[in-house]
Amino acid sequence: MSDDPAPPEQDLLPEPMARVLADYERHLVAERDLTAHTVRAYLGDVTGILEHARRLGQTDPAQLDLRTLRSWLAQQQSMGRSRTTVARRATAARVFTAWLARSGRAPTDVGASLGSPKAHRTLPAVLRADEASDLIAAAVAVADDGSALGLRDVAMLEVLYATGIRVGELVGLDVDDVDRERNVVRVLGKGRKERMVPFGRPAARALDFWVRQGRPLLVADGAGGALFLGARGRRIDQRAVRTLVHRRIAEVPGAPDIGPHGLRHSAATHLLEGGADLRSVQELLGHASLATTQRYTHVTTDRLRRAYQQAHPRA
Secondary structure, three states, rough: OOOOOOOOOOOOOOOHHHHHHHHHHHHHHHOOOOHHHHHHHHHHHHHHHHHHHHHHHOOOOOOOOOOHHHHHHHHHHOOOOOOEEEEEHHHHHHHHHHHHHOOOOOOOOOOOOOEEEOOOOOOOOOOOOHHHHHHHHHHHHHHHHOOOHHHHHHHHHHHHHOOOOOOHHOOEEEEHEOOOOOEEEEEEOOOHOEEEEEOOOHHHHHHHHHHHHHHHHHHHHHHHOOEEOOOOOEEEEHHHHHHHHHHHHOOOOOOOOOHHHHHHHHHHHHHOOOOHHHHHHHHHHOOOOHHHHHHHHOHHHHHHHHHHHOOOOOO
């Protein structure tokens, strides 16, 4: 059974609830500028809350209380929802009740004390530095025929590993987002927040080959300014990038089977192991909080021990 929320069914709700749900949707789109996928997820969760409240005899969001929210979460658990999903839906409930109180639609924020189960966080496998080099080498070997797709694949892998950007950010890049004078790329991340991410010489060379020699052979009408193109000459999609990464990883002996997210994690891990501070990695990855970066990356015990031995006067 899928853990995705059901589509909002506003016509089943009492008019006060349906009106507030419509206002909340406008808030998420116009004020918070969230993506369509995130808006659908929030609305699906909030609709579930309101439907549950309606079945308990409530007709107005102002009537929501902590007991209703807790019974809704308990229902989610009884339906076999994963801990991660229940935790996410608890967050959606808290965000909604905070908005109700802040906008004057409820007297208090009843969800402020709503707890949620700790989600299991499994870090993706990471490549060793030599495996990352072998991954790029495998793509370069294929690109020796000079094909446009081969040059593109090398450039995409180099950029993913060099920058640690998300696959969605990669496919959204335009040619003009690459600043070759400073070797940085302008990335539009989550919440449409823009950041500048540096890349090194290998990625710069691969990008030059692709933009000058590969892209002109592949580009088709409708491509616009897209940096990376699919086989039909238009902006490449995320699925094609994931397929590429898995295919090239399979050519590296002993390497874990990772996708673009694993490359992102590998880049962050190698930065930390090379001495980069956590704040810098946070900025590069585009995380809103340092806590997210601390969960996303891991620092080996050996590196912590080395840092201690180098820095502590009693080491």
